Amino acid sequence: MTQKAPLVTPVLIGGCIVIMIGFAIRASFGVFQIPIGSEFGWPRAEFSLAIAIQNLAWGIGQPLFGALAERFGDRKAIVTGALFYAAGLVLSSFAVTPGAHQLLEILVGFGIAGTGFGVILAVVGRAASDENRSLTLGIATAAGSAGQVIGAPIAELLLSHYPWQTVFLIFAAVVLLSLLALPMMRTEKLATRAELEQSLGQALKQAFRDPSYTLIFLGFFSCGYQLAFITAHFPAMVTEMCGTPAADGMLAALGITTTSALGAAAIAVIGLANIVGTITAAWAGKRWPRKYLLALIYLGRTIAAGLFILMPITPASVLLFSLAMGAMWLATVPLTSGLIAHIYGLRYMGTLYGFVFLSHQIGGFLGVWLGGRLYDIYGDYTLVWWVGVGVGAFSAIVHLPVRERALNTVVPA
Numbered sequence: 001m002t003q004k005a006p007l008v009t010p011v012l013i014g015g016c017i018v019i020m021i022g023f024a025i026r027a028s029f030g031v032f033q034i035p036i037g038s039e040f041g042w043p044r045a046e047f048s049l050a051i052a053i054q055n056l057a058w059g060i061g062q063p064l065f066g067a068l069a070e071r072f073g074d075r076k077a078i079v080t081g082a083l084f085y086a087a088g089l090v091l092s093s094f095a096v097t098p099g100a101h102q103l104l105e106i107l108v109g110f111g112i113a114g115t116g117f118g119v120i121l122a123v124v125g126r127a128a129s130d131e132n133r134s135l136t137l138g139i140a141t142a143a144g145s146a147g148q149v150i151g152a153p154i155a156e157l158l159l160s161h162y163p164w165q166t167v168f169l170i171f172a173a174v175v176l177l178s179l180l181a182l183p184m185m186r187t188e189k190l191a192t193r194a195e196l197e198q199s200l201g202q203a204l205k206q207a208f209r210d211p212s213y214t215l216i217f218l219g220f221f222s223c224g225y226q227l228a229f230i231t232a233h234f235p236a237m238v239t240e241m242c243g244t245p246a247a248d249g250m251l252a253a254l255g256i257t258t259t260s261a262l263g264a265a266a267i268a269v270i271g272l273a274n275i276v277g278t279i280t281a282a283w284a285g286k287r288w289p290r291k292y293l294l295a296l297i298y299l300g301r302t303i304a305a306g307l308f309i310l311m312p313i314t315p316a317s318v319l320l321f322s323l324a325m326g327a328m329w330l331a332t333v334p335l336t337s338g339l340i341a342h343i344y345g346l347r348y349m350g351t352l353y354g355f356v357f358l359s360h361q362i363g364g365f366l367g368v369w370l371g372g373r374l375y376d377i378y379g380d381y382t383l384v385w386w387v388g389v390g391v392g393a394f395s396a397i398v399h400l401p402v403r404e405r406a407l408n409t410v411v412p413a
Contacts, residue, residue: 005129012127012136014184015120016143018078021178022085022115024147025171027271028155029054030235031264035164036101044236046098048372050105051232052365055224057109059361062118063354065110067200070350074123075182081114082179089172093165115178117141118357121337122350123185133341137334138282145278145330148271152235156264203348207355212402216339217356219294219398221363222391223332226301228364229388230270230325233371235263237381241313262315266322273326281331282338290335290342291402297328297335298399302392304328309385343407363391 029051037047069077088107095101113119121137128136158167198206207213239259284293308321340356341349367388374384 005132007132007135007139009127010184011186012124012139014181015124015140016146017181018115018178018185019117019120019140020143020147021174022112022147023144024151024154025085025089025175026112026116027148027151027231027267028171030232030267031152031155031159032164032167033232033236034239034260035159039164040096040098042098043372044375045369045372047101048232048368048375050098050101051228052367052369052372053102054105054109054112055228055361055364055368057106058112058116059109059224059358059364061110061113062116062357062361063351065114066118066122066348066350066352066354068114069119069122070200070348074119075185077114077119078182078185079179081111081116081119082175083111084108085111085115085175086172087111089168089175093168093172111175113354115175117144117333117337118350118354121333121353122346125337125341125349126346134282134286134334134338135279136282137338138279138285141282141330141333142275142278144333145271145274145326148274148329149268151271152264152267156261198345198347200348200351203344203352204355206407207344207352210343210407212343212404213352213356215398215402216336217359219298219395220332220336220356220360222298222388222395223336224360224363224365225367225391226305226363226388227329227367228361229367229371229384231267232368233375233381234266235260238263238266238313238318241380262318266318269319269322270326270329273323274329274331277327277329277331278334282334285335285338289404290339291399291404294332294335294339295396295399297331298392298396301325301328302389302396305385305389305392309382309389339402339404343403343405345406 033044033047033051036042037044065077065081068080084107088104088109088111091107092101092104095104121140124136124140125133155167158170162170239262281293281297304321304324308317311317336356337349337353340353344352367384370384370387371381375381
């Protein structure tokens with residue numbers, strides 16, 4: 001009798017540790033929006049542009065780190081990413097001009113690319129058995145959500161005791177400590193014979209000529225737009241637009257007595273809900289066509305965002321929206337990465353997912369930058385929010401024609 005492959009492996013545990021720490025810090029940047037801007041008297045667009053550049057650098061770096069991992073090894077790529085990440089945080093702590101912050105966020109973005117989804121999901125995906133791969137990708141993605149649960153509240157807590165510069169230095173040390181998980185991440189390069197006979201250039205040419213790859217690329221744009229905008233601006237939006245939480249009651253019992261605390265808690269609620277949502281999406285991806293699940297998720301996001309902005313913004317509506325959006329937050333990641341692995345194979349999954357993720361981060365750049373720019377022009381986030389609703393509906397539509405079939409099938413020996 002064939003022994004069933006284990007779901008939880010050292011590779012999965014190590015990957016979850018690295019991705020959780022990286023995403024905890026990355027998800028906290030919105031909490032720094034007001035403290036840094038207030039200290040230097042910057043318009044909202046200045047720090048927003050820094051975070052936007054971070055997202056764009058992350059997207060540009062993702063296929064590069066994917067190729068680096070496939071050429072020189074996954075762990076070397078992760079170490080390089082962690083060094084970029086820590087260097088960017090340390091140098092940013094000494095930056096006093098908008099231009100310096102914006103330039104140094106390139107290092108942070110490359111660091112997130114080296115320690116984030118593109119590299120880590122490829123590692124855990126190759127290490128997983130066929131029957132466990134979808135759920136394994138979901139668990140690794142959910143680890144990013146777990147990081148989001150703790151990232152913003154920890155940043156808020158640290159900022160109540162230390163200046164933001166010190167918090168950046170603490171985060172840099174934590175990034176480097178995540179490398180202690182690397183010995184667990186040993187895996188072999190698994191591929192079909194057809195994939196082994198294919199070069200990276202051939203794999204890229206095959207994907208770029210496939211209309212389905214283009215549709216997946218376009219569809220991932222809105223995911224980046226929505227997630228990056230909310231991560232960077234939602235805490236500030238809640239701080240300024242929401243009524244003050246009640247002095248007593250459940251929120252006060254949880255320590256949420258100010259709008260800034262509510263904004264940080266909203267990001268944590270999104271991350272907490274997404275742990276369940278992402279694993280559920282990964283489970284569903286093994287049973288139903290991923291393209292239809294992706295279309296439903298984008299449609300759900302569109303409806304949730306539209307209803308939120310149309311209703312009065314209160315502490316209750318903030319938390320309800322965060323719960324709903326959180327359930328769909330990173331649920332697209334295991335489905336999108338699993339779709340790419342299914343259609344194009346495992347060998348070059350990191351690079352192929354990296355190029356698709358570039359679209360995600362172009363969307364992220366625009367979401368963060370437009371959020372700050374339009375806020376400075378109009379004094380609120382309403383217009384940029386409705387743009388997010390529109391691109392969400394677009395993504396729901398473009399996934400429907402995707403042809404979900406494997407191109408690189410096994411070639412008999």
